[in-house]
Amino acid sequence: MPASPIRKLVPYAEEAKRKGITVYHLNIGQPDIETPPNVMEAIRHIDMKVIEYSHSAGIISYRRKLAEYYRRNGIEITPEEMIVTTGGSEAILFALMSCLDPGDEIIIPEPFYANYNGFAIAAGAVIKPIDSSIEDGFALPPISSFEKAITPRTRAIMICNPNNPTGYLYSLEELETLKEIIRKKDLFLFADEVYREFCYDGKRHHSVMNLKGIENNVVLMDSVSKRYSACGVRIGVLISRNKEVMSTAMKFAQARLSPPSLGQVAGEAAVDTPDAYMQAVLNEYVERRNIVVESINNMPGCFCPVPGGAFYATARLPIDDSDKFCRWLLEDFNYENQTVMLAPATGFYSTPGRGKDEVRISYVLNVHHLELAMKCLEEGLKVYPGRT
């Protein structure tokens, strides 16, 4: 497994800090937002004598609470159709291992979340990327792209909605289009919906769980990490109405005994997080998104589509090579003793050569720092030797 482009930059960021330079980290998926106080309170009032293994599918009271959460979001799911996992990561791994045999292929529009590569390797699955384009804001590729990519080994299509790294929010029409391919070819549809709450400009999130007629094909992967800014609890969930998939996934779940018990206590409390908290977080992200998108679109030669959700944007810059540029920002540049760390988009493409003029920006810093970071980017682009 090759090291990711972001990981390769870490030593340069550390070296910059040693030189006394402030580095704004727009390269990570760890929000700075505080975990809801009700979650921290639940942990502080934990009432256990023995921190036992939970049920391999998760504590039943937590799964019932999750069913409540999904019902509120218009998704009808029973506790039996869920397996609580160790983060969304394990949900992805279980989904791949349960539905695909080694050598089976999975189609994913690129750019896509880089860690899918690692889970595919672990499951012996082969990722077949298809192009989505920055020109139309990374919308769902046309149906012909999927059809061209399908081979006798194709078993699944995977989407992330809203998307990491593009922030694109799929419309109901796009999901209906996907449904037709899934039904026609009898494939699995894997959907990573961990950013469900983060939809902007009055747009609504549509879950794959509500696509009629492909109930047995859909596998949902979810997580509390981003929703409640609690990445460290390592609690996710795998959901499917397909009994065979769940029965296979359950065997993997039993082999690793149980998801973290303390994290489940946090997750159960998190379902009761007040609307006011969620709304405040949403407002904060919208403001940040606007700063990022407007700043970049005002920089000569730059283009950033307006993301409809999540807290990422993928932008095109006038640069020769995003890996080199991101390293240069850390190694050879600073503006008033500050610089910015971005994620080269090359890590989100599996087609070699793609993403060389794109970067991913996570808007996980407060508005003030984000503005300073955008200034660094603007000044950096003015003097970058590899500018095109």
Place this chain on the structure above:
Amino acid sequence: MPASPIRKLVPYAEEAKRKGITVYHLNIGQPDIETPPNVMEAIRHIDMKVIEYSHSAGIISYRRKLAEYYRRNGIEITPEEMIVTTGGSEAILFALMSCLDPGDEIIIPEPFYANYNGFAIAAGAVIKPIDSSIEDGFALPPISSFEKAITPRTRAIMICNPNNPTGYLYSLEELETLKEIIRKKDLFLFADEVYREFCYDGKRHHSVMNLKGIENNVVLMDSVSKRYSACGVRIGVLISRNKEVMSTAMKFAQARLSPPSLGQVAGEAAVDTPDAYMQAVLNEYVERRNIVVESINNMPGCFCPVPGGAFYATARLPIDDSDKFCRWLLEDFNYENQTVMLAPATGFYSTPGRGKDEVRISYVLNVHHLELAMKCLEEGLKVYPGRT
């Protein structure tokens, strides 16, 4: 992956309880011992605003604390030679995935911990069992058994010390014997030492980490679960001095982002658990072991070697089929409205047909309940129709 023999019994145990029968669970690895109060206190006083991802290799202050723990146990290890994992389970999985290619073989003396099967399947590795025998208390098989089992695909030997399911504690001489094979054939030596503290009768535990001359071959898998009766925190650790192994394992660790942050807080506090707690637990287990071993050896036709460690014993009973017997105990038998749930040893053997006259007993209940459970077993054996 087939369902384990224990899992198959669960519905029968539930049915027995519905009928009002008390079921003594000697089938599980979940101790009833209370988690140390200092661990619970650390959780209640947790001081975080955001429950963030930790470093993928684990929080550095926790790894430093772990180095202290190992030093106290005579093992010199640096934080760089550790990756904190999501339970011992993930340490096993990372070890197999990092050291073995699909189709590579790993030799394990049987009976062995049944979940090794699941992790081997996930890693594409093939387990080659070799016989250990109840007659000599499940001691290390002779060197000739290992030599016969080695093929060009053999990459590793795995031991669990003290052993689950037998309770056997390997002597220094046995480990030195293993070392010679490892060195001669340049194999990996995987050691699961999660029961390190639980050694009885004044016997000392010897770690594979202290075997001289095979430093680059040794991979240690450890966990806080059993040591501090905190199975639900899901915190383990993978340890090796082999830089290449650790670098590969680190890529898997990065793909799943981080081990649970709350569990690491618990783990860090656990290192300071007072000796008095550990000593009290040890005394309790010795008393329980003595009850189990003496009771069984007093039952006609039964034999239970004296385990030197862990909290398991594997006993031979005068029965036709341990799967049937364990089911019969739950389905068709009760003594004064009580019965006992045991683990058929068939699940711990990968050679078909082995373990049919053996059961594993976990002494995870208090002395009083253990005595009642032994009485149930004794009375059950008197009337079991499949008695041999």
